[in-house]
Amino acid sequence: MEDAARLLQLVVNGTAAGCIYGLIALGFVLIYKATEMVNFAQGEIMMLGAFVAFSMVATFGLNYWVGALIAIGITAVFGYMLDVVVLRRVIGQPQFAVVMLTLGLAFIFRAAAGFIWGYDPVGFVTPFTNQTVRMGGLVLGADNLSIIVGTVVLCAVLYVFFSHTRLGIAMQASSQNQLAAYYMGIPVRTIFSLIWAISAGVAAGAGILLSPVSMIDVNMGILGIKAFAAAVLGGFGSIPGALVGGVLVGVMEQFAGYYLPPGSQDVASNVVLLVTLILWPQGIFAQSQRKRV
């Protein structure tokens, strides 16, 4: 019984961490599907979102829910502007130029956050902090459950948006075939900027969901690298794949930390990433495609 409870605890913790990875990976995948760019600054955007929420809730004293929504909105606008001002210019340059560009942006964001909010970790009180939920004799942290529930809600909203609204369908169309979408009268460039906005908003949501569990600090963008493992596991082109990949990585990390020698938790995601890429160079859920000459 002890073991079963311990196992369940690991699974819940891992799933909660994995949901965060999955949400960041979701941002990667949305942007990659639309523009074939990979945003290495996604983790940093999550960090910015979390800091904005901290300002809203702790500094301005807003209600948690209102503050969270405003923070997501501000970060989404930020993502939109990022595409309009910077990333639109590098379309047509080699892919690794974009990789380096977003890496450069990541360092700028980090320094900017350090300049504005300082380098000490901060946190704010959420409705889920230090609460527990009893479920049939099991005691689970409300913070972890809130992450899982929040992720499910966020994904449901995104699913409805992408499959049932005009704008969402236009986004799907532009991701599948830019030229055809353009001919159909879809303003492809604006749509791409909006996709950046959504992906930044999702990242901010992930940062806010994470805040009851861990402190907000400048280096939390490192999670972005773990999210790569999630995205790669999911095939980098599949939205459900990213979430499943995230949960898998999160759970594996927890088990590695419990059963394997110390230090393995830190490298678990990297090892998973490398092994996946070696075994399935295009990811597990990828459709098989050949490059056109």
Added chain:
Amino acid sequence: MRTIFKTRYEQDLTLARHGGDVFWYGLLLVVMIVIPFVAGEFYVKELSGLLLFSIAGVGLMLLIGYTGLVSLGHAAFMGIGAYANAALMARGVPFLISLPAAVVITAAAGAAIGIPTLRMSGLYLAIATLAFGGIVENIFSKWDSVTGGFDGLAVKTPEIFGWKIAGTDGVYYLSLIALVLVLWVSANILRSPLGRALVAIRDSEISAQSMGINLSRYKTIAFAISAGITGLAGALWGHYQHHLAPDGFNILFSIQLVTIVFVGGLGSLHGAIFGAIFVASLPQAIAIMRDYLPSKLANLPGLEPSLFGLILVLCILFQPSGIYGWWLRLKTYFINFPLQRKASSRRQKSYAKSERLR
């Protein structure tokens, strides 16, 4: 404009294109040899760092600039070279054997990571090397018996036939010899069939393959050579630092190395050197700038990485051909002096090359 009129076959074989090349590069070499006699110890130490960055930059340039494979984990190779050399020397292996051994070990590590990553395309390769760098960094801090763990590892003074190479001057000359050797080898590789094959792979894998180039073989060779050169830089880096710490070879260091290649100018050995000059002198420039900045900005701990990031971003947005491209433009301007045309330096409009099947 200088027109080279070739009258002998030997002119096709020499590395220097004309007498001017011989003169200027010779002068540069003489100046580099004389510097320790005239400059202070501080400058010699900084220059040694620059030379080591140049060696690593040349190694990475062969991979990114000439083969088109992006590696975000090259600090790991530098670390492997440094630790291999230091650990061998700590076990009593003489420097003249441990240095080549470190290069071979790093090249083998490069081939080992190169083979499984062959099937990956640009983006996946970048992510995979990033993960590799993270894993290796962790191994450095955990493998106590070889790397000394978190305490780090002291590096012995190199000794050649009983002659100790001590002090900053010794490291400086070692680095200079290594850099000249690496540049000579690289320049020769690049005009050999191997180098042509690498450039063909960079420009189009599919057309290279259809011309009969064995992709996996040449990509592995490129990885091994690049890792080997970077390992050489790492081994000397150990002597330069005297002490190795596991967190010295982190992602930030990898990104500094890639910055060398990007800011210097992709696809030229000159670019690697220019980029190294930039990366090695930036911390000094920042130190000088700190005196003139408002105190809150000047004491910002993240100032250096953010400036790296900013310059990388600006360089990719506005000067994708790097410092070397800028230098070439300047040179053409003066060579053609009153007859320069604006159109000759205009950037061509480029369009996204999709990797998807449409």
